[in-house]
Structures are given as C-alpha cells and as structure tokens.
Amino acid sequence: MDSISTQFYKAFIRNDRWLLYVKGLGNTLEVTAFAALLGVVLGTLACLFNLQRSKSGKRTIGSYIAYVYIDVIRGTPTMIQLLIMWNVIMATSKNKILVACMAFGINSGAYVAEILRGGIQSVDEGQMEAGRSLGLTRNMTMLYVVLPQAFKNCFPSLLNEFITLLKETSIAGAVGLTELTHAADQVSSATYQYMMPLLGAAVMYFVVVKILSFLFGILERKLRESDNR
Amino acid sequence: MTTDKTAMIRIRGLKKDFGDNHVLRGIDYDIQKGQKIVLVGPSGCGKSTFLRCINLLETPTDGEIWLDDVKVNDPATDINKVRRRMGMVFQRFNLFQNLTIMDNITLAPVKLGILSKEEAKEKALQLLKRVNLQDKADAYPHSLSGGMQQRIAIVRALEMNPEVMLFDEPTSALDPEMVGEVLEVMKQLADEGMTMVVVTHEMAFAREIASRVLFIDEGVIKEEGSPEDFFTHPKNLRLQDFLSKVL
Numbered sequence: 001m002d003s004i005s006t007q008f009y010k011a012f013i014r015n016d017r018w019l020l021y022v023k024g025l026g027n028t029l030e031v032t033a034f035a036a037l038l039g040v041v042l043g044t045l046a047c048l049f050n051l052q053r054s055k056s057g058k059r060t061i062g063s064y065i066a067y068v069y070i071d072v073i074r075g076t077p078t079m080i081q082l083l084i085m086w087n088v089i090m091a092t093s094k095n096k097i098l099v100a101c102m103a104f105g106i107n108s109g110a111y112v113a114e115i116l117r118g119g120i121q122s123v124d125e126g127q128m129e130a131g132r133s134l135g136l137t138r139n140m141t142m143l144y145v146v147l148p149q150a151f152k153n154c155f156p157s158l159l160n161e162f163i164t165l166l167k168e169t170s171i172a173g174a175v176g177l178t179e180l181t182h183a184a185d186q187v188s189s190a191t192y193q194y195m196m197p198l199l200g201a202a203v204m205y206f207v208v209v210k211i212l213s214f215l216f217g218i219l220e221r222k223l224r225e226s227d228n229r
Numbered sequence: 230m231t232t233d234k235t236a237m238i239r240i241r242g243l244k245k246d247f248g249d250n251h252v253l254r255g256i257d258y259d260i261q262k263g264q265k266i267v268l269v270g271p272s273g274c275g276k277s278t279f280l281r282c283i284n285l286l287e288t289p290t291d292g293e294i295w296l297d298d299v300k301v302n303d304p305a306t307d308i309n310k311v312r313r314r315m316g317m318v319f320q321r322f323n324l325f326q327n328l329t330i331m332d333n334i335t336l337a338p339v340k341l342g343i344l345s346k347e348e349a350k351e352k353a354l355q356l357l358k359r360v361n362l363q364d365k366a367d368a369y370p371h372s373l374s375g376g377m378q379q380r381i382a383i384v385r386a387l388e389m390n391p392e393v394m395l396f397d398e399p400t401s402a403l404d405p406e407m408v409g410e411v412l413e414v415m416k417q418l419a420d421e422g423m424t425m426v427v428v429t430h431e432m433a434f435a436r437e438i439a440s441r442v443l444f445i446d447e448g449v450i451k452e453e454g455s456p457e458d459f460f461t462h463p464k465n466l467r468l469q470d471f472l473s474k475v476l
Contacts, residue, residue: 055304129286130323130382134337134389135313144336148327225369 002193011196017187024183025204031100031179032166038105039165040158043112046070048142050113051120066113073110079171081107086175096177100169108165115161119154120146152223159216163209170205180204237262237424238283238393243292245278252278254448255292260393265425267435267456270445271471276428279445280397283426284315296393313341316386320398322378324370324385330357331366334385349388356384360414376407380414393424400431432476436460444468 002010012018049066053059059067073081085103086096093099123146131141151158173182184201188194236259245253252275260266268276281287283294285301285308294301301311325333334356335349344352357363360380370378379399386394396415400408412434419425419438429435435442435456442459444452444467452465460476463469 124321124323124326126319126321126323127325130317130319130325131337132309133284133286133312133315133317133319134385135309135341136337137309140340144340145325145327152327 007193007196010191010193011187011200017190020178020183020187021180021200021204024178024180024201025208027097027172027177028166028169028179028181029208030097031104031169031172031177032162034101035104035108035169036162036165038101039108039112039161042106042109043116044147046109046113047116047120050117070110070113073107074114078104078107078168079174082171082175096172096175099175100172100177100179104165104169104172107168108161111161111164112158115154115157116150118157119150119152122153123149152220155216155220155223159213162212166208166212167205236260237297238426239293239295240283241293241295243279243282243294244290245275245282245287246290252448253282253289256445256448256450258443258450258453260424260426262392262424263422264440265419265427265438267439267442268426268428268445269430269432269435269442269471269475270451274445275448276445277397280395280426280428283395284312284317286317313337313343313389314392316383316389316391316394318379318382318386318394318396318399320401322370322375322382322402324378324382326370329367329369330362330373330381333370333381334388337385338388343389353384353388356387357381359417360384374407375403376410379403379407379411383411383414383418387418393426394418396425396427396429398428398430400429430475432460432472444471446471 010017012021046066046069049060049062050070052063052066082100082103085106086099090099090102127145127149128138128141131145132138136144169179170181172179173185176182178186180201184197187197191197238260240256240258240260243253243256244251256279258266268279270276278287282289283301285294289302292302296311296314299306299311301308324330325336328336331350331353334353335344335346338344338349339346354363354366357366360383362377362380362384365373365377365381370381373381383394383399399415400411403411408431412431415425415427415434416438425438427435427439437456439456441453442456443450444459444463444465446465446467452459452463452468459468460472463472
C-alpha cells in the first residue's frame with residue numbers, strides 16, 4: 001500500500017493526470033449547464049401546456065402531449081433514457097456531449113415542469129383574476145405576473161433539481177463521455193487505486209455544488225427584493 | 230326578453246350553479262349609466278358571484294348579461310375587450326406582488342397598447358395624487374398597509390378608464406381604521422358620476438351613496454329599492470331579520 005502522498009502523486013500529478021480531471025469537470029459542467037438550460041425551457045413549456053384546458057375544462061391535445069412526456073420521463077430511469085438517446089434516437093451522432101445534453105435536458109425538463117406546476121399553483125388565484133379583470137389575456141397575465149412569482153416560489157426546488165442534475169451526469173460515462181466520474185474511474189483503472197481519484201472527484205462535485213448554492217442564494221435574495229422593500 | 234334597451238348593463242335570467250349548489254337562481258336587473266347599485270345580503274347568498282358574473286370571472290350557467298349592445302357571455306364576444314370597460318376591485322386587493330405600484334398600474338394599458346409608457350406613467354401619477362399615494366410609486370405592494378393597497382387597486386382599475394366599477398367587498402379585509410380611507414375614495418368616485426356596483430357590509434356607506442340597494446338571498450333578489458325605503462321600511466322578512474343583525 002502506497003503512502004498517502006504517493007497515492008496523491010499517482011492520482012493527480014504523474015503523467016499530468018490532473019488534466020484528465022479538469023477535462024472531465026469541464027465536460028460535466030458543460031453538460032449540466034446546457035441540460036439545465038434545455039430543462040428550464042422544456043419544463044416551462046411542458047408545465048404551461050400541461051395546465052392548459054379548453055373552455056369546457058378538458059385537456060387540450062398539447063396538454064396531453066405534455067402530460068405523457070412528464071409521465072414517461074419521470075417513470076423511467078435516466079440511464080435508460082441516456083442509452084436510448086445514444087444508441088437509438090441520435091445513433092448517427094458521434095457528439096457525446098450533445099447526446100448527453102439532450103438526454104439530461106429532456107430528463108430534467110420533466111422534473112422542472114412539475115416543480116414549476118407547484119410554483120404556479122402556490123401563486124394566489126387572485127393574481128390571475130386581477131390580470132384578467134383588467135382585460136389582460138390569460139397568457140399575458142401568466143407571463144408578466146404569475147410566472148415571475150412562480151419561479152421565485154420554486155427557487156429552492158429548482159436549485160435542488162440543478163444539483164441533482166449535476167450529479168446525475170456522472171452516469172454519462174456509460175456512453176463513453178469523459179465527465180468527472182469517468183475521468184476518476186479511468187485514473188483508478190490506470191493506477192489500481194481507488195480512494196484518491198474518487199475522493200478527488202467527490203470533492204470537486206462538492207465544491208461545484210457549494211458554488212452553485214452560493215450563486216443561487218445571491219439570486220434569491222435579489223428576487224426577494226419585492227417582499228421587503 | 231329584453232325590455233329596457235336603454236340600460237347600460239342588462240341582466241336577464243342569470244343563473245349560476247357550482248355542481249349541485251344553485252348559487253344564483255334567476256336574476257333580472259337593469260343598471261343605468263351613473264347609477265350606484267349596492268348589493269347586500271348574508272354571506273353565501275350569491276352577491277359576490279352575481280358581481281363576478283358581470284365581468285365573466287364566473288361563467289353563468291344560464292341567462293344573459295349585456296353591456297350596452299354587447300352580450301358579455303356570448304362565446305363569440307372578446308371578453309378581454311369587455312373587461313377593459315369594467316374595472317374591478319377585490320376583497321383581497323390582488324395587487325401584482327412581483328411589480329412596483331407604478332408597474333401594477335401601468336402594466337395593462339401599456340401591454341394592451343392603449344397608452345404609451347410615458348402616458349401611462351403620467352396618468353398613474355395623477356391618479357396616485359388623487360389618493361395621496363404619489364410617493365409610493367416605486368414601492369412594492371408588500372410594504373403597504375391594506376388601506377393603501379386597496380386605494381392603489383382602485384387606481385389600477387381607473388387607469389383603464391372604465392365605464393363601470395365593480396367592488397367586491399372592498400373593505401372586508403381591512404383593519405377597521407383603514408376602512409374610512411377606502412370608502413372616501415369610493416365616495417369621490419360616486420360623486421364624479423361613475424357607474425358602480427358594490428358588494429359591501431358597510432350599511433352606512435350604502436345608505437349614503439347608493440342609488441338603489443338590492444337584497445340578495447337564496448340566489449334571487451328578494452328586495453330592491455331606494456336606500457331610504459330599503460333601510461327604513463324593509464318589506465321582506467328575511468331582510469328585516471338581516472338588517473336587525475347588521476344595523
């Protein structure tokens with residue numbers, strides 16, 4: 001058994017292995033960022049469609065599509081969705097980052113949709129009524145009044161979703177993408193030691209989560225301005 | 230079935246069910262331009278539902294509502310256009326929590342393309358001055374008292390230049406010391422000739438400003454009359470009972 005310092009040397013310094021972690025971390029962040037973006041856009045759309053009703057109170061076709069999307073994505077493992085994206089839907093694409101962004105973004109969208117639904121339903125119905133009573137359309141009131149409040153209400157849950165997303169990208173190694181976990185795994189295989197590489201990766205995830213939480217905290221305080229001014 | 234075509238708002242055979250609960254069981258009424266109609270009645274009698282049917286916040290189960298020559302509850306009517314002509318003030322104020330007072334007031338006219346941003350702001354400031362709240366333009370609703378919020382809610386409705394104002398228990402959610410300031414603004418409006426439909430429990434106020442007072446009970450108009458007759462010589466037994474409790 002090597003000493004701690006030797007382990008550290010093998011895991012990070014020798015052969016410039018730290019570069020591998022940096023590359024992995026870069027890929028992890030890239031996939032997380034784009035998937036989060038896609039997730040928020042898809043999730044917002046899915047949520048709005050999911051809540052859409054015709055004048056008689058029945059679901060519209062768009063509403064059914066959104067409902068099935070949310071239902072299927074939440075009901076199946078992310079790993080299987082990723083594998084289907086890589087091997088079936090985007091089988092011709094060699095761009096692993098793109099495939100991962102799509103798979104995780106589509107996955108995250110379903111959860112964002114449900115988070116946002118909770119946020120919208122927590123906004124007082126009187127806000128919509130007031131908008132409608134002034135002659136604003138349903139969509140306008142949604143856009144200018146209800147959604148901003150809904151996003152603010154579900155901010156903590158959204159942060160949670162992004163943290164989950166960040167960590168869930170660790171399964172992208174299954175399609176050969178060198179994200180952070182896969183990078184650590186490669187070092188482990190090369191050096192036959194596991195503690196240092198995995199611990200290193202864990203620390204990096206943790207630090208990113210901390211930074212993300214910190215940034216969200218600032219953003220949340222800014223959004224809360226309207227509550228205590 | 231309409232008889233009086235001159236009335237500004239004509240309500241014919243209005244019914245509203247919530248499931249098996251028949252809240253409104255057939256209401257016919259005409260509101261003339263400039264009239265101040267006050268609706269009173271026990272809670273749950275349907276007076277708020279009646280008011281909310283006028284601008285279609287509730288969809289009537291049966292009957293007709295006319296604003297001049299527009300049938301309000303016709304599916305072919307653009308309800309958003311109709312609502313621009315009817316201001317509404319809610320019990321819980323319902324100011325937009327995410328917007329400043331100025332944005333609360335100017336959002337609808339600007340987004341609907343009725344006023345430019347500058348025109349809307351200028352008009353909003355004038356209206357805010359009228360209710361003595363011009364210094365609150367940049368505040369958020371949360372930081373204001375209920376009385377201030379309700380006065381601003383009235384200003385927000387007035388910014389659209391409505392032809393009629395609907396008030397749904399505008400003082401019921403206020404602390405007692407703030408009721409007066411809101412009623413004062415409503416009195417001003419009444420004096421200026423605004424057509425008003427008011428649901429309220431403030432009997433003294435009703436007596437002072439009302440052209441006609443309606444007693445709604447069990448989903449129908451049980452009594453209707455001038456404030457003088459209504460409060461001093463009530464004929465309906467339920468109204469006598471109701472007034473003995475609230476006066």
